[in-house]
Amino acid sequence: xxxxxDSLDLRSISIHRKHxxxxxxxxxxxxxxxxxxxxxxxxxxxxxxxxxxxxxHWYNFPTFDEIISFSKRWTGIEAVFNPIQNTLSSTNESxxxxxxxxxxxxxxxxxxxxxxxxxxxxxxxxxxxxxxxxSDNLYVVIDSPNFAxxxxxxxxxxxxxxxxxxxxxxxxxxxxxxxxxxSAAARVPCLLVGELRRSRxxxxxxxxxxxxxxxxxxxxxxx
Amino acid sequence: MKANNCSxxxxxxxxxxxxxxxxxxxxxxxxxxxxxxxxxxxxxxxHNSFGYLMNETELIMFRRRVDGDRMCxxxxxxxxxxxxEGNLNALMVLWYFHVKYAVFNDEPGYYMPLSHxxxxxxxxxxxx
Numbered sequence: 001x002x003x004x005x006d007s008l009d010l011r012s013i014s015i016h017r018k019h020x021x022x023x024x025x026x027x028x029x030x031x032x033x034x035x036x037x038x039x040x041x042x043x044x045x046x047x048x049x050x051x052x053x054x055x056x057h058w059y060n061f062p063t064f065d066e067i068i069s070f071s072k073r074w075t076g077i078e079a080v081f082n083p084i085q086n087t088l089s090s091t092n093e094s095x096x097x098x099x100x101x102x103x104x105x106x107x108x109x110x111x112x113x114x115x116x117x118x119x120x121x122x123x124x125x126x127x128x129x130x131x132x133x134x135s136d137n138l139y140v141v142i143d144s145p146n147f148a149x150x151x152x153x154x155x156x157x158x159x160x161x162x163x164x165x166x167x168x169x170x171x172x173x174x175x176x177x178x179x180x181x182x183s184a185a186a187r188v189p190c191l192l193v194g195e196l197r198r199s200r201x202x203x204x205x206x207x208x209x210x211x212x213x214x215x216x217x218x219x220x221x222x223x
Numbered sequence: 224m225k226a227n228n229c230s231x232x233x234x235x236x237x238x239x240x241x242x243x244x245x246x247x248x249x250x251x252x253x254x255x256x257x258x259x260x261x262x263x264x265x266x267x268x269x270h271n272s273f274g275y276l277m278n279e280t281e282l283i284m285f286r287r288r289v290d291g292d293r294m295c296x297x298x299x300x301x302x303x304x305x306x307x308e309g310n311l312n313a314l315m316v317l318w319y320f321h322v323k324y325a326v327f328n329d330e331p332g333y334y335m336p337l338s339h340x341x342x343x344x345x346x347x348x349x350x351x
Contacts, residue, residue, distance in 0.1 A: 002340060006300075008282070022294060027288070028304075037245045048263065048264045048267050049260060049264045049270075050255060050259070050260055051255075052253075052254070052255055054293065054294065054295045054296055055255065055259075055295070055296055055298055056290070056295050056296065056297050057298065057328035058284070058298055058299045058300065060300045061284070061300060062311075062319060063309070064311050064315075064317070067316065068315075070319060070322075070323065071315070071318075071319075077318075078286055080315075081312070081318075082309075095243050100350055115312060115313075117248055118314065119314060119318060119321075121317060122318050123321050123322060123325075126322040126326055127326065132251070134323055139326075140326050142321065145258070156279055158265070158349060159262070159265045162269075165262060166248075172344060175326075189269070189270075189307055190271065191271070191321070191333045192271060192273050192274065192275070192321060192325055193269055193271050193275075194273045194274065194275045194276070194317075195258060195261065195265070195274075196276075196278070196279070197275055197276060197277070198279065199278040199279050199281075201278075202256055202258040202278060203278055203280070203301075204281055204300075204301035206256045207255075207256065207259065207283075207298055208341070209253055210253070210255060211298060
């Protein structure tokens, strides 16, 4: 398996340097566009909101054991997530030395994308033994939306990270929909979306009050 | 901190649209942090089931789902970035969700249609 060094990683690095897609905006207030010529998704981005009572605890969130069990489908993945256990139970070192385990925002506000590169490598491994329905060399990657998505032409702020299918050169609409050009970028679905924030801007404790209220509402309903 | 000063919501029970400004005057609860509202918008725009917020120390996963007649947003416990034996860390959680739902599209899959509230909000917003 050759997944450590590929064209995608190199291209991603160059894109990051050029456009700095990973940003930590100080102005978190969404912009509202007044022009009628703005596409629908721009209007929707500014108008959508969520009420406090719509926030809930995720009670059946996957556990450590569940994820470890899932990772055992692929040789070596478990050793990345559970390295101490692996060292104790095996004489072999992990095939995928991974570090760090998260973003490093400590260096002057610049974030180290080594975490994302590691994550992309591990996701790429999962394709190696996947079903035959996945075309050769098509895989899911996490990258900046500026790279591939049709939102790149939007004036609206967009998420920091998105996951999408690619062949390493062009974004693809799906695992069985190979397109040799980038003209199909508008059809490329965003699979998962992620935001990066400094802890002073957002952390879990900022939601604690809302989630406590959600729990109280649930108990009251059950009573 | 206010999420949005001028937006519309939809009351699924009464079927009427209302300004969130009106709701603010009645709602005494603290408002939802802007990054969460922003992520929710991204998830709605892309029809995503899952999304995440991450900072220097922790990862928080979010899941859109329908509860009864309205959309809700499940919030995971905080997952710390650093390795701790026997505990979840950000790398393994993100890998799990991307492989399980993005690569293999297991149930419920990465795709979730636009919520009823979002559809309504979009219609109202576009008409302005």
